[in-house]
Amino acid sequence: MKTFECIEGGVTAAQGFRACGVAAGIKYQNRKDMALLAADVPAAVAAVYTTNKVAAAPVQIDRERTRSGRAQAVIVNSGCANACTGETGMANAREMARFAAVALGIDEQLVLVCSTGVIGAHLPMERVAAGAKLAAAALSREGSDDAAHAIMTTDTVDKQVAVELEIDGKTVCIGGMCKGSGMIEPNMATMLGFITTDAVVHPKALDQALREAVDVSFNRVVVDGDRSTNDTVILMASGAAGNQMLTPYHSQWQYFVDALTTVCLELGKKMVLDGEGATKFVTVRVKGARTDEDAQIAARAVSKSALVKTSWFGLDPNWGRVIAAVGYSGADVDDQKTQIYYGDICAYDQGRVADKALLQAMQDVMRKRAFDVTVDLNLGDGEDTVYTCDFSYDYVKINAEYTT
Amino acid sequence: MKTFECIEGGVTAAQGFRACGVAAGIKYQNRKDMALLAADVPAAVAAVYTTNKVAAAPVQIDRERTRSGRAQAVIVNSGCANACTGETGMANAREMARFAAVALGIDEQLVLVCSTGVIGAHLPMERVAAGAKLAAAALSREGSDDAAHAIMTTDTVDKQVAVELEIDGKTVCIGGMCKGSGMIEPNMATMLGFITTDAVVHPKALDQALREAVDVSFNRVVVDGDRSTNDTVILMASGAAGNQMLTPYHSQWQYFVDALTTVCLELGKKMVLDGEGATKFVTVRVKGARTDEDAQIAARAVSKSALVKTSWFGLDPNWGRVIAAVGYSGADVDDQKTQIYYGDICAYDQGRVADKALLQAMQDVMRKRAFDVTVDLNLGDGEDTVYTCDFSYDYVKINAEYTT
Numbered sequence: 189m190k191t192f193e194c195i196e197g198g199v200t201a202a203q204g205f206r207a208c209g210v211a212a213g214i215k216y217q218n219r220k221d222m223a224l225l226a227a228d229v230p231a232a233v234a235a236v237y238t239t240n241k242v243a244a245a246p247v248q249i250d251r252e253r254t255r256s257g258r259a260q261a262v263i264v265n266s267g268c269a270n271a272c273t274g275e276t277g278m279a280n281a282r283e284m285a286r287f288a289a290v291a292l293g294i295d296e297q298l299v300l301v302c303s304t305g306v307i308g309a310h311l312p313m314e315r316v317a318a319g320a321k322l323a324a325a326a327l328s329r330e331g332s333d334d335a336a337h338a339i340m341t342t343d344t345v346d347k348q349v350a351v352e353l354e355i356d357g358k359t360v361c362i363g364g365m366c367k368g369s370g371m372i373e374p375n376m377a378t379m380l381g382f383i384t385t386d387a388v389v390h391p392k393a394l395d396q397a398l399r400e401a402v403d404v405s406f407n408r409v410v411v412d413g414d415r416s417t418n419d420t421v422i423l424m425a426s427g428a429a430g431n432q433m434l435t436p437y438h439s440q441w442q443y444f445v446d447a448l449t450t451v452c453l454e455l456g457k458k459m460v461l462d463g464e465g466a467t468k469f470v471t472v473r474v475k476g477a478r479t480d481e482d483a484q485i486a487a488r489a490v491s492k493s494a495l496v497k498t499s500w501f502g503l504d505p506n507w508g509r510v511i512a513a514v515g516y517s518g519a520d521v522d523d524q525k526t527q528i529y530y531g532d533i534c535a536y537d538q539g540r541v542a543d544k545a546l547l548q549a550m551q552d553v554m555r556k557r558a559f560d561v562t563v564d565l566n567l568g569d570g571e572d573t574v575y576t577c578d579f580s581y582d583y584v585k586i587n588a589e590y591t592t
Numbered sequence: 593m594k595t596f597e598c599i600e601g602g603v604t605a606a607q608g609f610r611a612c613g614v615a616a617g618i619k620y621q622n623r624k625d626m627a628l629l630a631a632d633v634p635a636a637v638a639a640v641y642t643t644n645k646v647a648a649a650p651v652q653i654d655r656e657r658t659r660s661g662r663a664q665a666v667i668v669n670s671g672c673a674n675a676c677t678g679e680t681g682m683a684n685a686r687e688m689a690r691f692a693a694v695a696l697g698i699d700e701q702l703v704l705v706c707s708t709g710v711i712g713a714h715l716p717m718e719r720v721a722a723g724a725k726l727a728a729a730a731l732s733r734e735g736s737d738d739a740a741h742a743i744m745t746t747d748t749v750d751k752q753v754a755v756e757l758e759i760d761g762k763t764v765c766i767g768g769m770c771k772g773s774g775m776i777e778p779n780m781a782t783m784l785g786f787i788t789t790d791a792v793v794h795p796k797a798l799d800q801a802l803r804e805a806v807d808v809s810f811n812r813v814v815v816d817g818d819r820s821t822n823d824t825v826i827l828m829a830s831g832a833a834g835n836q837m838l839t840p841y842h843s844q845w846q847y848f849v850d851a852l853t854t855v856c857l858e859l860g861k862k863m864v865l866d867g868e869g870a871t872k873f874v875t876v877r878v879k880g881a882r883t884d885e886d887a888q889i890a891a892r893a894v895s896k897s898a899l900v901k902t903s904w905f906g907l908d909p910n911w912g913r914v915i916a917a918v919g920y921s922g923a924d925v926d927d928q929k930t931q932i933y934y935g936d937i938c939a940y941d942q943g944r945v946a947d948k949a950l951l952q953a954m955q956d957v958m959r960k961r962a963f964d965v966t967v968d969l970n971l972g973d974g975e976d977t978v979y980t981c982d983f984s985y986d987y988v989k990i991n992a993e994y995t996t
Contacts, residue, residue: 241918242916272927272940307915308945511821516645520645536676536712539677539678
């Protein structure tokens with residue numbers, strides 16, 4: 189895959205988009221908690237949503253609205269998830285979108301809505317109304333930072349990425365922001381992602397590109413089956429760059445998909461690095477698996493094992509816990525053929541345990557902020573990579589003290 | 593199900609069994625780390641083993657040996673799991689059983705072997721040999737406490753249960769011991785369980801009884817798919833009570849199975865209570881599910897959610913995390929029909945959130961050492977119960993510091 193240089197600008201790096209973040213007082217005091225992202229004209233849109241059977245009201249509305257392939261704005265609040273809120277919640281989500289539509293003077297069907305925060309609470313609609321007005325007036329080409337801050341919940345840093353590329357001789361930007369800092373695995377706080385591009389892209393192709401990119405990025409830090417009630421990734425394409433319409437038949441299609449993947453992957457990595465209480469960024473690679481599917485389930489089992497995660501926190505190259513996780517993952521494994529590495533150092537080699545003298549070197553690997561754990565099953569060509577973090581005291585502290 | 597009074601005696605409560613625990617110096621200093629359990633005569637035996645694809649050497653040997661339905665002794669060590677140890681490990685496990693057989697003067701095929709501890713290390717065979725001799729000489733009718741202590745790893749207390757019942761006018765005992773104090777979900781430290789009875793039971797019936805009992809006890813605190821490399825539960829029946837042979841056609845069969853289930857369930861609960869860092873014993877009941885299977889996957893998802901577990905530790909009745917876990921479990925759920933209770937207090941009632949005034953009462957429920965969380969899906973008659981614990985700072989501490 190090509191690599192791309194990152195530029196500043198987040199969701200407003202691409203031409204044709206404005207954004208802002210305002211303090212609407214939804215739940216938090218003295219901080220921005222409402223973001224608005226708007227395209228100058230109706231844009232092509234694609235989105236992926238949580239697979240959780242308990243889907244929040246905004247997710248249900250956006251699922252319906254993004255079927256058209258067109259959208260012009262997204263209004264987002266933090267502090268209240270508007271989930272498990274029944275008919276009132278559905279009406280409130282629609283109303284929130286309508287407030288934005290009226291303030292922007294556009295069709296309410298072109299407005300999407302996202303919420304993140306505590307489940308079960310109703311949106312304070314008067315504040316939402318006032319916030320939407322405030323936001324519409326605050327939109328600017330420089331608003332990406334404010335927007336990225338407004339969508340945060342337990343996140344400790346805002347998360348933005350943008351890349352620049354050339355398509356048909358035109359400069360194209362893809363930029364995005366996201367929030368989410370839950371444990372990612374086995375549970376996650378809500379993940380919201382917003383990506384914009386000024387490329388001209390056919391809506392159906394945009395959907396395909398987003399699914400391809402998400403599969404190797406957000407879905408490698410987040411398991412579908414473990415999604416929250418509100419998870420959403422929305423991609424809008426304004427078309428302002430003036431390239432020829434991108435579809436899989438365009439000669440630079442893959443180049444565009446790679447750039448989009450880069451944006452999603454960098455955003456996903458930022459979420460892992462901001463994982464609640466995380467002190468380590470760990471790349472779990474499984475190779476030599478019977479199949480890619482085997483590699484994937486093995487990598488995920490290792491990544492979500494609380495025993496493995498606490499051993500990383502404790503700088504303990506406990507490969508026994510790693511192989512035990514592979515063993516119960518369902519993937520084919522033969523412990524007499526398996527190799528396990530911390531960085532480049534082999535801790536377990538097909539039945540032979542590394543010399544005690546290497547323990548220090550392995551701990552040096554683990555002392556780094558980011559390191560790799562590689563499992564070679566030596567059974568075939570299947571491989572997969574998952575990005576994850578360790579499990580520290582602070583994870584417990586943050587989640588024990590986060591109040592309903 | 594009938595209830596049974598618990599008596600003292602653990603694995604030696606039943607007639608025809610002797611046990612002991614000795615300090616063999618396998619890994620730990622100054623503590624008992626080898627247990628021997630022996631029947632006076634060859635006994636009927638049944639066992640269940642880990643489903644982990646990486647099975648330790650002793651598991652592989654016992655699987656083979658218990659097929660005969662007969663066994664007379666079990667030798668167990670803590671401190672070394674003899675897992676991922678290849679052919680040497682297999683030879684060592686056989687040799688460990690042989691040491692016991694020689695010391696006891698019985699056929700080595702009648703000796704089972706179990707190990708628990710660190711993965712990848714080889715057994716120190718000279719110490720194993722000396723330990724086995726020591727153990728054979730130390731066997732006694734009062735040895736259950738020593739045996740129960742010798743099998744512990746990170747356990748903080750020994751775990752023993754025994755019950756007495758009457759079959760065909762004869763007094764029958766069923767007693768057991770176990771070890772295991774890992775997080776249970778989603779990973780577990782090795783669980784070993786040893787149960788003895790003096791009832792006369794047909795070996796095939798014994799197998800059926802054990803599987804029925806384990807399914808609603810150990811398997812309700814431990815998910816099959818998440819088993820360690822060494823998990824084993826062995827049940828031996830000496831026949832010393834002299835009842836008529838128990839099979840499913842005996843009029844008191846269900847009574848016997850209920851008693852066995854009681855022993856397994858009480859042992860399972862002791863494991864949860866000794867869960868690493870656990871401060872709460874939580875019974876998660878799911879009812880009103882479309883099917884029992886749905887209830888089971890929902891109860892397990894709630895029980896293994898790190899977000900839910902930390903909320904219990906924090907005395908936070910965060911029902912939103914509970915319903916989110918049910919939502920991604922795969923079970924059918926409609927948040928507008930669901931009810932969630934902490935003890936008897938309804939936190940969420942089909943779209944309505946409990947009044948803030950009840951928060952204090954819910955926290956009072958959670959302040960207890962043991963409490964129930966009930967989810968009523970109101971979709972059908974399916975129900976299931978899982979026993980679990982909370983997730984505290986100490987879990988991280990214990991697992992970060994447990995050294996390879």
